[in-house]
Amino acid sequence: MSELPPTPPPAAPAAPPAAPAAPPAKTVDDIKRDPIVASAVARVNDAILDAKEFAGEITLFADRDRIVEVCRAFKDDGFVYLVDLAGVDYSKFPNHSGLRFSVAYMLYSFQKNARVRLRVWTDADTPVPSVTGVWKTANWHERETFDMLGIQFSGHPNLERILMWEGFNGHPLRKDFPIRGIDTGARIYPEVFPEGGGPKAGSTGKPANDVNVYKGEWKKYGTWPAAQIGGAPKPAVAAAPKPAPKPVAAAPAVEEGE
Amino acid sequence: MFDVHEMEVNFGPQHPSTHGVLRVLLKIDGERIIEAKPIIGYLHRGTEKLFEHMAYPQCIPHTDRMDYVASATNNLGFVEAVEKILGVTKLIPRRAQILRVILSELQRISSHLLWLATHAIDIGAMTPFFYCFREREQILDLFEAYCGARLTLNCMRIGGMPEDAPHGWLDEIEAFCAKFDAAVDEYESLLTTNRIWKRRTVGIGVLSPEDAIEWGITGPPLRGSGVEWDLRRAQPYECYPELEFDIPIGRNGDTYDRYLCRMAEMRQSNRILKQCIPLIKQTTPGDLKAKISKVIRPPEGEVYHSIEAPKGELGYYIVSDGKTQNAYRCHVRPPSFVNLQALPMLAKGHLVSDLVALIGTIDIVLGEVDR
Numbered sequence: 001m002s003e004l005p006p007t008p009p010p011a012a013p014a015a016p017p018a019a020p021a022a023p024p025a026k027t028v029d030d031i032k033r034d035p036i037v038a039s040a041v042a043r044v045n046d047a048i049l050d051a052k053e054f055a056g057e058i059t060l061f062a063d064r065d066r067i068v069e070v071c072r073a074f075k076d077d078g079f080v081y082l083v084d085l086a087g088v089d090y091s092k093f094p095n096h097s098g099l100r101f102s103v104a105y106m107l108y109s110f111q112k113n114a115r116v117r118l119r120v121w122t123d124a125d126t127p128v129p130s131v132t133g134v135w136k137t138a139n140w141h142e143r144e145t146f147d148m149l150g151i152q153f154s155g156h157p158n159l160e161r162i163l164m165w166e167g168f169n170g171h172p173l174r175k176d177f178p179i180r181g182i183d184t185g186a187r188i189y190p191e192v193f194p195e196g197g198g199p200k201a202g203s204t205g206k207p208a209n210d211v212n213v214y215k216g217e218w219k220k221y222g223t224w225p226a227a228q229i230g231g232a233p234k235p236a237v238a239a240a241p242k243p244a245p246k247p248v249a250a251a252p253a254v255e256e257g258e
Numbered sequence: 259m260f261d262v263h264e265m266e267v268n269f270g271p272q273h274p275s276t277h278g279v280l281r282v283l284l285k286i287d288g289e290r291i292i293e294a295k296p297i298i299g300y301l302h303r304g305t306e307k308l309f310e311h312m313a314y315p316q317c318i319p320h321t322d323r324m325d326y327v328a329s330a331t332n333n334l335g336f337v338e339a340v341e342k343i344l345g346v347t348k349l350i351p352r353r354a355q356i357l358r359v360i361l362s363e364l365q366r367i368s369s370h371l372l373w374l375a376t377h378a379i380d381i382g383a384m385t386p387f388f389y390c391f392r393e394r395e396q397i398l399d400l401f402e403a404y405c406g407a408r409l410t411l412n413c414m415r416i417g418g419m420p421e422d423a424p425h426g427w428l429d430e431i432e433a434f435c436a437k438f439d440a441a442v443d444e445y446e447s448l449l450t451t452n453r454i455w456k457r458r459t460v461g462i463g464v465l466s467p468e469d470a471i472e473w474g475i476t477g478p479p480l481r482g483s484g485v486e487w488d489l490r491r492a493q494p495y496e497c498y499p500e501l502e503f504d505i506p507i508g509r510n511g512d513t514y515d516r517y518l519c520r521m522a523e524m525r526q527s528n529r530i531l532k533q534c535i536p537l538i539k540q541t542t543p544g545d546l547k548a549k550i551s552k553v554i555r556p557p558e559g560e561v562y563h564s565i566e567a568p569k570g571e572l573g574y575y576i577v578s579d580g581k582t583q584n585a586y587r588c589h590v591r592p593p594s595f596v597n598l599q600a601l602p603m604l605a606k607g608h609l610v611s612d613l614v615a616l617i618g619t620i621d622i623v624l625g626e627v628d629r
Contacts, residue, residue: 054559055342081471084562086575086589094581104575106562106591113492117562137474140599148306163299163628172307173587179304179311 026053034058036114040077044070057117059104064120064128071105071118071134079107079116082131085141087149092175099123101151105131127152130159148173263287267610271300275380275614278624282601282613291613294605296598301628309588314340314554315416317588322410324592325626327372330365330401331567333414334358338495339563339574340416343556349548353541354418355496360431360534361404361413362565363527367438368397369568370520370527374445377517377618381458386448393441396434403427416554418547423538432535438528446521459514463604463616466511473600477570477593478523479620482508482516489566497537501530513619520621555583569593569621592626 031051032041037058041048047070050061062070071082084106090096099121108115122128130153131138142153143162150171153159161168170177267284270276279300285293305324309317321336322329341347375390398408403424405413413420449455465475470483480487488505490498506522508515558580564573570593577587597620604616 055345055561057561059560082474083564083571084573084575084589084591086587086591088577088587088589093586094579104560104562106573106575110487115562117560135474136472137596137599140595144595161299163302165299172304177307179307 031058031060036109036112037116040074040079040116043073043077057115059117059119061119061121064122064126067105067118067120068129068131068134071107071131074107074116074118075134078109078111080110081108082106082135082137082141083108083115085131085138085145087145087151087173089149089173089175099126101149103128103145103151122151124150125152127154129154130156132156147171150174264292269294269610269613271297275376276617276624277376277622278627280598280617280622280624280627282617284610284613286610289609289611291605291608291610294602294613296601298595298598298624298627301624303629305629306588306590309585311584313583314556314585317585318414318416319410319412322412323625324590324629325369325567325569325572325594325623326409327623328365328369328568329409329411330361330413331369331565331572333411334362334496335563335565335567335572335574337414337416338565339561339576340554340556342563343559343561343576343578344416344550344554345557346417346548346550349550350418350496351541351545351548352497353422353538353543354546354548356534356538356541357419357423357546358414359496359498359501360531360538361401361411363530363534364397364400364431365411366527366568367524368394370524371397373520373568373618373621374517377615377621378449378455380614380618381455383449383452383455386445389441389445389448393434393438400427400430400434403430415547417550420546422544422546428535428538431531435528435532435535439525442521442524442528450518450521456514458612458615459517459619460512461510462513462608462612463619464510464512465600465604469600469603470511473603474596475570475600476596477567477621478516478519479597479600480570481506482519483511484508489564489571493564495565497534500537501533503527503530513615516619553583556580564591567593569623569626570597590629592629594620594622594624594626595629598622598627 028051031053032038032045032048037060041060044066047063047066048060049063052059052061082105084104086104086106088102088104089100090102091100100123101121103120103122105118106115107118120128128151130142132142133155139157140162142156143159145151146153146159147161147163148171160166164172264285264287267286269282269284271279271281276282281297281300283295283297284291303323305320308320318333318336321332325332338347341350371390371394375387375394378386401411401413402408404427405411405420407413465479465483467483467485470480470485475483484507486505486507489495490503491505503526506519506526508519556578558578560575560577562573562575564571566572571591572593573591575587575589575591576585579586601616601620604620605613608616
């Protein structure tokens with residue numbers, strides 16, 4: 001939010017970005033006392049660790065281990081509808097310190113016609129208690145979050161992959177997962193693909209340089225070594241000597257071509 | 259363990275009535291479904307990952323490809339979410355707002371027409387397909403006249419609309435609206451009181467309002483269960499507050515009520531369109547874009563914004579780090595994904611042929627389920 005006031009001066013229309021600048025003056029206690037959430041927060045006040053307001057939306061940071069209790073309190077208070085559940089990988093977020101993943105629960109109350117967002121922090125190993133016992137709809141949302149980000153949910157009835165196939169190695173929405181995909185290790189046609197080099201997720205199994213990827217990210221990952229899974233340090237070494245012969249000419253040509 | 263009479267059958271993924279590549283693993287006893295397990299992911303393209311790697315305006319064509327039969331509403335949800343995080347929602351010119359509503363409502367009608375055509379053909383009624391596609395074709399022609407595309411429209415921009423209505427376009431919409439109510443009457447005369455249609459839909463897949471909310475169901479399936487909730491009314495966006503329309507609701511929450519709801523919704527969309535034409539004619543032509551920076555770099559923060567798409571609540575959860583022109587994370591809440599989750603509960607105890615009706619009545623698009 002601190003970036004917000006400096007932005008208007010360069011741009012001519014100064015009025016609009018100033019609008020969301022007012023809420024940050026609110027303290028955590030102010031937000032907790034907001035009529036939308038006050039009665040629900042009162043039930044589990046000590047489990048709400050932090051609160052933010054941005055663009056008129058309230059975000060409450062809850063204690064991870066007590067999230068089921070918090071969700072139940074909100075449900076009893078009228079937030080009967082779990083709209084969405086989304087995980088975020090904060091590992092590349094600027095100036096972020098603390099746990100790597102966040103899970104956001106978007107709730108809606110028909111009585112108040114209002115939304116509130118609950119959030120918890122976790123890391124790759126610590127499971128978040130599942131809220132499938134509170135809302136049945138959480139089932140697929142949590143499976144998706146597990147599949148895409150590898151966040152564990154304890155107490156989930158069947159925490160298995162939903163969008164990727166069973167046995168896929170990796171979690172695509174993690175920030176260290178390359179956008180062009182990885183060698184999945186699947187050996188479907190051993191007579192066509194070399195040892196250890198099965199079809200690649202997101203490509204046709206062609207060599208890396210023939211694959212069209214966004215924004216020249218290929219340079220970071222280089223060619224695909226056999227049986228290499230994920231962004232191990234090996235490709236960086238493999239990539240470095242390759243552009244060495246004509247580094248100056250090759251690099252800009254690719255950038256322009258993109 | 260299996261009883262001797264039970265067997266496991268794969269329904270799909272390549273089956274015309276699964277509306278794409280949905281696979282349902284059925285445990286059946288004769289024709290009766292004991293358990294249905296939807297298996298999805300065959301059309302997963304990593305759209306959310308792509309969103310993280312491209313600037314906000316570049317994401318708009320990718321939103322088209324999620325719910326590919328209702329791309330205008332997908333565009334609308336995304337551009338509104340970005341406008342919300344930028345804090346420029348109030349700056350959108352009135353003409354652009356009305357144009358957005360016109361495109362969304364046309365899209366809602368065309369999406370419902372495609373639903374009706376395929377739903378009816380799944381159940382065995384061939385004729386409505388031809389009738390529905392007749393009107394849908396006219397809507398696609400209108401889209402083509404506006405933006406050149408018929409299906410993946412890419413017709414909205416952050417901060418406004420790309421271009422004005424072409425010459426004579428509004429009159430064409432007016433002519434379409436004048437005839438459309440009669441067309442809906444025609445579909446209804448084929449189905450609503452049809453004895454076979456009622457035998458196949460009444461009492462099939464009954465969804466109580468409590469279950470609907472528990473499972474996060476939105477859109478026509480929720481309203482078919484008797485919950486009067488529509489985001490266009492509950493949390494209105496664009497120029498919806500000044501438009502008059504009713505929210506049709508069902509009573510029994512079965513397949514037949516959801517059918518009636520969607521039929522009534524088409525009439526309401528037509529009513530909205532009829533109100534929009536005089537409104538847009540009062541505004542200044544060409545006033546389509548808000549004066550916002552060409553470089554979209556939102557402040558650090560997160561928003562969740564949702565709109566009423568033809569299939570239910572379509573939401574975008576955007577996290578911005580305040581430094582880049584990309585979304586740090588953009589999560590899509592697709593209505594079909596959430597609604598499909600209720601299929602096992604709805605299908606239990608019904609016949610296999612009813613499963614076809616149930617998949618149709620939920621109105622899924624696998625592009626949106628799998629993203």
